[in-house]
Amino acid sequence: PPRIERALTQMRGVLRVSVDPLLERVVVGYRSQETGPRTLIKALSDLGYDAHLWHAAGQQDAIGRLSKAAEIAKARRQFLWALALTTPVFLIMMVFMHIPALKPAMMWDAWPSRRHGWHHDGPHAARMPLGWLLSWLLTTP
CATH class of the missing domain: 1.20.5 (Single alpha-helices involved in coiled-coils or other helix-helix interfaces)
Structure with a gap:
């Protein structure tokens, strides 16, 4: 690997090169304005080595x-x-439960008895749902 050090130190912008053959790792210090990781990886690939970025702890x-x-x-x-x-x-x-206009006298839970009043024979049965509807319309602002 001295050839790796030689090849990389001759590149413009490279400040220092450290090669560790046991770990198969090359650490390069460089000026980012002059060179970059892609250029360094290409240089190592041209030498016949497989290279990729290694992320430090930071x-x-x-x-x-x-x-x-x-x-x-x-x-x-x-x-x-x-x-x-x-x-x-x-x-x-x-x-909505505190808004008077939304609390009708014709509540939905009593709807079946009111429906029965519309369809039931007799004058009283028909007037009750009509009265409920009228009271709701008159009391709703």
């Missing part, structure tokens, strides 16, 4: 932060969807 932390940021973004999206889907339910159950 870079692994940065990668971990990026994956954590993606996880936070996913949780935020899920929260916003849950908020959008539960807000109408909350409004119907907790807020």
Whole structure:
């Protein structure tokens, strides 16, 4: 591997080269304005070596932060969807019950008896649902 050191140190922008044959690792210090990882990898490939980037511990932390940021973004999206889907339910159950116009005298749980009043024979049975409807219309602002 002295030829690796020689080849890389002759490149423009390379500051230092350290080759570890046991670990099969080359550490290169360089000026990013003059050269970059692709150029260094191509130079090693031209020498007949297989090369790829190795991430130092600090870079692994940065990668971990990026994956954590993606996880936070996913949780935020899920929260916003849950908020959008539960807000109408909350409004119907907790807020609308305090608005007088939305509390009709003709409640839905008594609807079967009112329907029976419309179809039942007799003047009294027909007038009751009509009275309920009229009272609701007159009391609703």
